[in-house]
Amino acid sequence: MKRLDNNPALQLEVFSEASDTRPPKSVFSDPSFAINKSMPVHRWVPWIAGFSKEFVSDALDRHLRKSGLVLDPFAGVGTTLVESIIRGHCAVGFEINPYAELACRVKSNAHSFPIDLFRRTVRAYRDFYTSVSSNGYVPKSIAPEGFNTRGKFYSNRVLRKVLATLDFIHFGADKQVIDLLKLAFASTMITYSNYSYEPSLSRRESAGKSQVEDFPVGELIASKLDEMIDDMIWIRSQVVGKPPNSLVFNKSFFDCRDVMDRSSVDLVVTSPPYLNNYHYNRNTRPHLYWLNFVKSPAEMKVLEENNFGKYWQTVRDASRIDIAFPYPPKSLVDCIEGMRRKNTEKGIYGGNGWANYISTYFNDCYRLAVNLKWVLKRRGTALIVIGNNILQGEMIPTDHYLADVAKSVGLEVIDIHVPREFRIGNSIINSKVRVGKTQKSNTLYEAGVELRKK
Ligand SMILES: C[S@@+](CC[C@H](N)C(=O)[O-])C[C@H]1O[C@@H](n2cnc3c(N)ncnc32)[C@H](O)[C@@H]1O
Numbered sequence: 001m002k003r004l005d006n007n008p009a010l011q012l013e014v015f016s017e018a019s020d021t022r023p024p025k026s027v028f029s030d031p032s033f034a035i036n037k038s039m040p041v042h043r044w045v046p047w048i049a050g051f052s053k054e055f056v057s058d059a060l061d062r063h064l065r066k067s068g069l070v071l072d073p074f075a076g077v078g079t080t081l082v083e084s085i086i087r088g089h090c091a092v093g094f095e096i097n098p099y100a101e102l103a104c105r106v107k108s109n110a111h112s113f114p115i116d117l118f119r120r121t122v123r124a125y126r127d128f129y130t131s132v133s134s135n136g137y138v139p140k141s142i143a144p145e146g147f148n149t150r151g152k153f154y155s156n157r158v159l160r161k162v163l164a165t166l167d168f169i170h171f172g173a174d175k176q177v178i179d180l181l182k183l184a185f186a187s188t189m190i191t192y193s194n195y196s197y198e199p200s201l202s203r204r205e206s207a208g209k210s211q212v213e214d215f216p217v218g219e220l221i222a223s224k225l226d227e228m229i230d231d232m233i234w235i236r237s238q239v240v241g242k243p244p245n246s247l248v249f250n251k252s253f254f255d256c257r258d259v260m261d262r263s264s265v266d267l268v269v270t271s272p273p274y275l276n277n278y279h280y281n282r283n284t285r286p287h288l289y290w291l292n293f294v295k296s297p298a299e300m301k302v303l304e305e306n307n308f309g310k311y312w313q314t315v316r317d318a319s320r321i322d323i324a325f326p327y328p329p330k331s332l333v334d335c336i337e338g339m340r341r342k343n344t345e346k347g348i349y350g351g352n353g354w355a356n357y358i359s360t361y362f363n364d365c366y367r368l369a370v371n372l373k374w375v376l377k378r379r380g381t382a383l384i385v386i387g388n389n390i391l392q393g394e395m396i397p398t399d400h401y402l403a404d405v406a407k408s409v410g411l412e413v414i415d416i417h418v419p420r421e422f423r424i425g426n427s428i429i430n431s432k433v434r435v436g437k438t439q440k441s442n443t444l445y446e447a448g449v450e451l452r453k454k
Contacts, residue, residue, distance in 0.1 A: 040231040041110050044224075045103040045187045047077040051271050051385050055448075056083040059269045063381050064089060067244070068266030071375065073253035073368070074308065078104030080269045081246050085111060086238045089267075091246040092260065094253040096306055098293035099186060099284050101250040106179050108246040111239045113176060113232050121177050122225045125168055129218035132164045139163035141170065146296045147289035151194055151203045154212075158192050161217035166290075184224040186287045192217050193286065201283045252306050254367050256375055265375045268382035272368065275361050275389040275398050277312045308368070309361035316353030323359050325366035329404040332362060335394060342392050354391050362401060369406040369451075376453040381414070384449045390442060399447035406451050417448040 037043055042053050056079050060070065067088050072080035075093030077100050084091035085108055093108070095101040131137075141163045147153070154162055165185055172178040190196065192215035198207045205211065249259055273280065281288070281303045288294045294303070304314050315321055320340075323333060336358050342351030372382050388398050403413045 040234045041082050041107050042079060044107055044183065044228060044231070045077045047100065047103070051079065053079055053083055055385070056080050056269050057087070059383050060084060060087050060089065060267070063267050063383075069264060071265040071268045072270045073256070073268065073371070074270050074272045075104045075248060076100055076271070078107045078248070081108035081248065082110070082235075085244055085246055086235065088239070088241065088244055090244040092265070093246075093248040094251060094256060095248060096250070096252050096303065097280055097284060097288075098250055099287040099291060100280075101248055102179060102291070103183055103187070105248040106176075106183050108248065109176075110228075110232050111235045111243055113180070114174075115229060115232055115236075117174060118177060118180065118225075118229060118232070121172070121174075121181070122222060122229065125165075125181070125218070125225070126222050128168050129161075129164065129222070133161075133218070137164060139167050141166035144289040144292065144295070146294070147286070149195070149203075151205060153193050153195065153286065155194070155214065157214045158212060158217060161215075162189070162192075165217060165221060180225070180228060182291055184221050184228065186291055188217075188220050188224055189286060189290060191215070191220065195286070197283070200279065201285070253308075254364075254371060256371055260375055262374055263377050263380075266377055266380050268372060268376065268380075268384070270383070271385040272364075273308045274387040275309065275358065275391070275396055276387065277357070279311060279313075280307065308364050309357070310364075312353060312357040315356040315360050316348045318356050320352070321356040321359045324363050325405070325408075327408045328362070329401055332358075332401050332404075335396065339392060339394060351392055358391065358396065361398075362405065365398075365402050365405050366409070369402075369409045369411060372406070372451065373409055373411055373453055378453055380453050382411075382449075382451040382453075384451070385446060386449060387446045388444060390444065395442055399449050403449050403451075406449070410454065412452040412454050414450040414452050417450065418445055 037046075039053055060083060064070070064087075067090070070080060070084040070089045070091045072078075072091070072093045075081060075095040078093060081091040081093050081104060091108060093101075093104050095104050132139075139160060143153075143159065143163070162185075169178060169181045169185065172181060190201070192212055194204050194211050195201050196204050196207055196209060249256075251259075281300055285300070288300070288303075294300055304311055323336065336355045339351045339358060340355040342354075344350050344352065368384075376382060384402065386398050386402055389396050399416050399418075403416055407413050
């Protein structure tokens, strides 16, 4: 996996695709992986990582001396929840993307899986796959109808193997086992497709890569499943005593009041989408369609509309979207107005569209702050990892604005921690270096905003 430090989308980590068609020993065999991506359970799913497991474990050790309730409002694939469970804390996550929610839910319950049943299932999958490979088996599953791509997503040979695997998944009776099989398929499905992350999902052809004509799909999925079993055994040995509960909601954090108690959370560790317009939904489109989470572009649109900050594409056409919360930072309002006047001749690609996107993003930062205040216990802490961004040549210090907004709703700003490098890790917490002292106006960085409920 490469870390794209020179890419504006600093938050992204992408997985190198297999350069040939041999099954890699592990899907995560690239030696340049960030450390958490080679760690048990965390390695199950390639994702656009907001932070490392070290950052989370450090935050938990520092802020929760005894067992408590940890919340991740933007849970992704569950880094916060997995680390919380290992440390004996109950954990709650909200994740709007159904594929990420599946990953988060499965991973954070890895300690409670029926391992023997799962072992038998993996054996059965190997037997099934071998037998269908050698006879004239015609798969019953079909490719998702609404899933259209410019190029052929799977070659005919790969498609047959994928559909046979889906047949096996659909035979399953146990919900936990089905979810694990789905995750093993979804977390590998791009590797044997004609698409790759560059870092956004693109045709291999456009990236100068060869087409995948054939691939040992079943072998890769089975080795992934073996890895999962090893990690389940490992995580059981880590969770001592009565296992804590974890709960993941496939809904927006902004609906948290429907399912959570007020003043119930001890610690929040999270990373919301950045102001970099990285399109979580488009980049997981294959997973969403092939796992039957969405069936049409209209259903994708709903996800986009509910995403934190929406997307530039979703708001650029609006004539004007303004900041809609009381007492916004004056420099933010000025920045948005300046942006609105930029490149007006470019129509929807000009400054007004970006100004709408910035307003929408900080309106959601306000909603985040209000809901954090509602859900945190008195003296509870929230650690929010967030990246700045440069839009139309203008540097937007999202960390400072988020801190200002949080202050305006009555949260205490303890600090803004900035790592020395463009990397997320312990240094976020250790560092007391302030952005203003270290960052040039055109530098991309990630910061940890530490808030406390008074
Ligand atoms: C930076 S990622 C989090 C990654 C996570 N820290 C991890 O390590 O896996 C942000 C996540 O927020 C999710 N998201 C966006 N809007 C949301 C909302 N309104 N409520 C809940 N989750 C949301 C996105 O789908 C994405 O997975």
